[in-house]
Amino acid sequence: MDDPILPNLTVQQLEYLVAAAGSPTRAAAAASLGVTPSALTQGLAELERRVGVPLFERYGRHTRLRPQATEVLAHARRVVAETRDLARWAEAQRTGRAGVVRLGTIDAVAVHHRAEVIRRHRRDVPGLDLRLTVAPSGVLLDALLVGDLDLVVCVEPTGPIAGLTTSPCLDEPMHAYAPDGVHAGPPEGWGPWVTYPRGSHTREVIAAGLATIGAPFAVVAESNQPEVLREMVRLGMGWAVLSAAQAESGAEPLARVRRRPVGTRRLVVARRADVVADAAVDALAGALVTG
Numbered sequence: 391m392d393d394p395i396l397p398n399l400t401v402q403q404l405e406y407l408v409a410a411a412g413s414p415t416r417a418a419a420a421a422s423l424g425v426t427p428s429a430l431t432q433g434l435a436e437l438e439r440r441v442g443v444p445l446f447e448r449y450g451r452h453t454r455l456r457p458q459a460t461e462v463l464a465h466a467r468r469v470v471a472e473t474r475d476l477a478r479w480a481e482a483q484r485t486g487r488a489g490v491v492r493l494g495t496i497d498a499v500a501v502h503h504r505a506e507v508i509r510r511h512r513r514d515v516p517g518l519d520l521r522l523t524v525a526p527s528g529v530l531l532d533a534l535l536v537g538d539l540d541l542v543v544c545v546e547p548t549g550p551i552a553g554l555t556t557s558p559c560l561d562e563p564m565h566a567y568a569p570d571g572v573h574a575g576p577p578e579g580w581g582p583w584v585t586y587p588r589g590s591h592t593r594e595v596i597a598a599g600l601a602t603i604g605a606p607f608a609v610v611a612e613s614n615q616p617e618v619l620r621e622m623v624r625l626g627m628g629w630a631v632l633s634a635a636q637a638e639s640g641a642e643p644l645a646r647v648r649r650r651p652v653g654t655r656r657l658v659v660a661r662r663a664d665v666v667a668d669a670a671v672d673a674l675a676g677a678l679v680t681g
Contacts, residue, residue: 401473403437404466406430407445411455411463486669488517493674494530495522495543497616499657502635503560504543507677518670526614527591534660540671543678545591546656556658557679562633563651564596566605567644569626574647577605584611584619584628592655596631599653620644 405423410430413419420430438445445459455463483489495504500522512520523530527544534542535553543559568574577600586593600607610628613619616636623630623637623644630637630644631652637644659678661671 397440399440403433405470406433407466408470484669486673487515489670490519491670491674492521492540494539496527497524498635499543500524504678511677528589541675542660546658548594553663554660555663556660559657559659559679561654561656564631564633564653566631566647566652567623567637568629568647569623577603580605582608582610582628584622584630585609587612595653595655
């Protein structure tokens with residue numbers, strides 16, 4: 391047996407039916423929906439016509455649902471309830487109170503500079519599924535370009551990247567640190583260095599800063615993890631240029647070689663330029679920029 395042709399019902403007509411079933415009079419039902427009684431009556435008549443089954447019967451001056459309308463009413467209640475859920479979901483999406491945001495940050499941002507911002511945003515927007523990835527800047531930017539991330543906080547690239555826009559987040563001074571007991575003479579005698587791998591944006595900032603003050607940049611060990619670099623300095627394996635948040639926190643902080651920083655790395659919030667506006671992404675980006 392072929393499936394019957396679906397009746398062309400509207401959510402408004404079903405909402406009228408739910409209101410009429412739950413109100414003592416048509417006037418009361420119309421008032422609960424903010425429509426006139428005549429509009430309600432016309433809508434119910436059209437619903438009855440489209441369903442093709444009599445739904446109401448008169449008794450005295452009033453109308454009431456026929457017994458066979460029970461199934462239609464149950465369907466109407468389900469549709470109206472689910473449509474209201476959809477409306478609430480859509481409103482949350484438009485206002486940034488729900489959805490999924492895939493955020494990528496470098497370790498210093500996730501652990502130090504914006505840890506409280508991320509925690510507070512998760513608390514204040516409980517309907518948002520905020521997924522955090524921590525990785526080096528280059529890895530994050532590659533993931534952003536191919537659409538695996540929505541938002542990235544990383545070290546500013548040395549030049550513009552096609553398809554991306556960036557907003558300044560904060561400037562982070564980078565200081566030189568030497569192993570305990572090592573005399574820090576003129577920059578010409580500094581090193582050797584433990585530092586980030588080739589291709590790292592932070593390494594480029596460090597190399598440029600050391601060159602500016604005339605310090606050689608002889609590298610003896612590499613790691614993407616600042617905690618590892620810090621421990622290498624503590625063990626006497628070499629010097630390092632790190633941010634104060636990375637080098638001076640915890641139980642065994644390193645001591646700066648000098649007060650002035652070797653250089654400054656700018657952290658930026660990056661996103662793709664060609665994506666449709668997303669309120670949840672916009673809200674988080676704004677919070678990360680302002681701190």
